[in-house]
Amino acid sequence: MNMKNEHEPAASGVVTEVSGASYIVIAEDGTEFRARTFPGTKTDNGDTSLVAVGDRVELKLMQTGTALSEAVISYVHPRKSALTRKRDVRRNRSKEKTQVIAANIDQLVVVVSAFDPLLSTRLIDRYLVFAESEKLATIIVVNKMDLDDTSETQEMMKPYKALGYTVFYTSAEKKRGMKHLKKALAGKLSAFSGHSGVGKSTLINQLFGHERLKTGETSEKTGKGLHTTSNSVMLLLPGGGYIIDTPGIREFNLSDITRDNLRFYFKEFLTYMPDCAYSSCSHTVEPKCGIIGAVESGRIDSERYESYLAIYESIDRES
Ligand SMILES: Nc1nc2c(ncn2[C@@H]2O[C@H](COP(=O)(O)OP(=O)(O)OP(=O)(O)O)[C@@H](O)[C@H]2O)c(=O)[nH]1
Ligand SMILES: [Mg+2]
Ligand SMILES: [Zn+2]
Incomplete structure (x- = not known):
C-alpha cells in the first residue's frame, strides 16, 4: 500500500467495534469499513489504547472486492473523555498501560x-x-x-x-x-x-x-x-x-485521582470544607473537621463518607 499518495480516497468515521487487530469504523455517510492501524498511524492520546470504541478516526481507503470496504487508520483524534481500565500487567504484551473501554x-x-x-x-x-x-x-x-x-x-x-x-x-x-x-x-x-x-x-x-x-x-x-x-x-x-x-468490571479504577484532589469530587463536601480547622484537612483523622462534623450531625450521609475513606485508603500515598 502506498501511504504517500495524497490523492488516495479518504474518509472520517467513528470506531464502533474492536476485534483483535481489526476495527469496524462507520463513516459519516454510513459506510462500514473494516480498518487496521499501521506503523504510521498518528495519535495524540499518549500510551493508552491506540484505537478504542468511540474514537473519531481518519481513514485511507483501499481497493477491495469484499462486501465490507477495507481501510487503514491514518489518524486518531484526541479524546474528549475516556472510560479506562488498567491493563493486566502479566497478560499485557503491548506497551499501553491503560486500556480505553469507551472514548468520547x-x-x-x-x-x-x-x-x-x-x-x-x-x-x-x-x-x-x-x-x-x-x-x-x-x-x-x-x-x-x-x-x-x-x-x-x-x-x-x-x-x-x-x-x-x-x-x-x-x-x-x-x-x-x-x-x-x-x-x-x-x-x-x-x-x-x-x-x-x-x-x-x-x-x-x-x-x-x-x-x-x-x-x-x-x-x-x-x-x-x-x-x-x-x-x-x-x-x-x-x-x-x-x-x-462495555464488559463488566470488578473494580473501577481511579488512576487520575489523588489523595489531595479526591475531596473535591464528593460534591456535598464542598459546603462543609470551610469549617475544617486545617486548610489541608484530609477529613480522615483531623480534629475540628467540618466533614466529620457534618457526618456526625447527619448532614452528610455516613455511607458516602465511608466510601470516601475507602477510596482515600486505596490511593497510593505517593500520588
Ligand atoms: N430478574 C431479572 N434478571 C435480569 C434483569 N436484567 C437482566 N437480567 C438477567 O441477568 C443476567 C445477566 O444479564 P446481562 O445483560 O448479560 O448482564 P451484563 O451486565 O451485560 O453482564 P456482563 O456482560 O458480564 O458485564 C441474565 O441472565 C439476564 O437475563 C432484570 O431486570 N431482572
Ligand atoms: Mg453484557
Ligand atoms: Zn476536614
Missing part, C-alpha cells in the same frame, strides 16, 4: 442491580468520583427491581437523589422503567458500565426491542456474573443517540 462519551450510565449481584454503593461512589473529575453527566440505573420486594433499595439510593443525581429504577426482564431511560439517552453518546451480570446488555436489548447483544446467566454458586460481554461495542439507538455496551 457525553454521559456515563452506571448500572447496578437491586439483587443478583447485590447493590453496591461503594462502586457507585467510585464511578461518581470519576464522573465529577471529568465533568461527565451521569445516570444511575438500578436494574432487576423485579427481584426487590423491600424498600431497602430506594432507601439506599436516597442520598444520590438528594445530591441531584438522576436515578432510574428498571426491570429489563419485566420491561419496566425503560421509557425514562430511553428519553435520557436520546441524542447523546452514553456508555453503560457496571459489575458483570447486572443486566447492561439486557437493558440495551430492551431499548432496541429485540436481541442485539448476547446476555448471560449469573452463576448460581457465586451470585457473580460470568463476563458475557468481552468487548465494547457501539450501537446507534433507534430514537437517535449512541450507546456503548
Whole structure:
C-alpha cells in the first residue's frame, strides 16, 4: 500500500467495534469499513489504547472486492473523555498501560442491580468520583427491581437523589422503567458500565426491542456474573443517540485521582470544607473537621463518607 499518495480516497468515521487487530469504523455517510492501524498511524492520546470504541478516526481507503470496504487508520483524534481500565500487567504484551473501554462519551450510565449481584454503593461512589473529575453527566440505573420486594433499595439510593443525581429504577426482564431511560439517552453518546451480570446488555436489548447483544446467566454458586460481554461495542439507538455496551468490571479504577484532589469530587463536601480547622484537612483523622462534623450531625450521609475513606485508603500515598 502506498501511504504517500495524497490523492488516495479518504474518509472520517467513528470506531464502533474492536476485534483483535481489526476495527469496524462507520463513516459519516454510513459506510462500514473494516480498518487496521499501521506503523504510521498518528495519535495524540499518549500510551493508552491506540484505537478504542468511540474514537473519531481518519481513514485511507483501499481497493477491495469484499462486501465490507477495507481501510487503514491514518489518524486518531484526541479524546474528549475516556472510560479506562488498567491493563493486566502479566497478560499485557503491548506497551499501553491503560486500556480505553469507551472514548468520547457525553454521559456515563452506571448500572447496578437491586439483587443478583447485590447493590453496591461503594462502586457507585467510585464511578461518581470519576464522573465529577471529568465533568461527565451521569445516570444511575438500578436494574432487576423485579427481584426487590423491600424498600431497602430506594432507601439506599436516597442520598444520590438528594445530591441531584438522576436515578432510574428498571426491570429489563419485566420491561419496566425503560421509557425514562430511553428519553435520557436520546441524542447523546452514553456508555453503560457496571459489575458483570447486572443486566447492561439486557437493558440495551430492551431499548432496541429485540436481541442485539448476547446476555448471560449469573452463576448460581457465586451470585457473580460470568463476563458475557468481552468487548465494547457501539450501537446507534433507534430514537437517535449512541450507546456503548462495555464488559463488566470488578473494580473501577481511579488512576487520575489523588489523595489531595479526591475531596473535591464528593460534591456535598464542598459546603462543609470551610469549617475544617486545617486548610489541608484530609477529613480522615483531623480534629475540628467540618466533614466529620457534618457526618456526625447527619448532614452528610455516613455511607458516602465511608466510601470516601475507602477510596482515600486505596490511593497510593505517593500520588
Ligand atoms: N430478574 C431479572 N434478571 C435480569 C434483569 N436484567 C437482566 N437480567 C438477567 O441477568 C443476567 C445477566 O444479564 P446481562 O445483560 O448479560 O448482564 P451484563 O451486565 O451485560 O453482564 P456482563 O456482560 O458480564 O458485564 C441474565 O441472565 C439476564 O437475563 C432484570 O431486570 N431482572
Ligand atoms: Mg453484557
Ligand atoms: Zn476536614
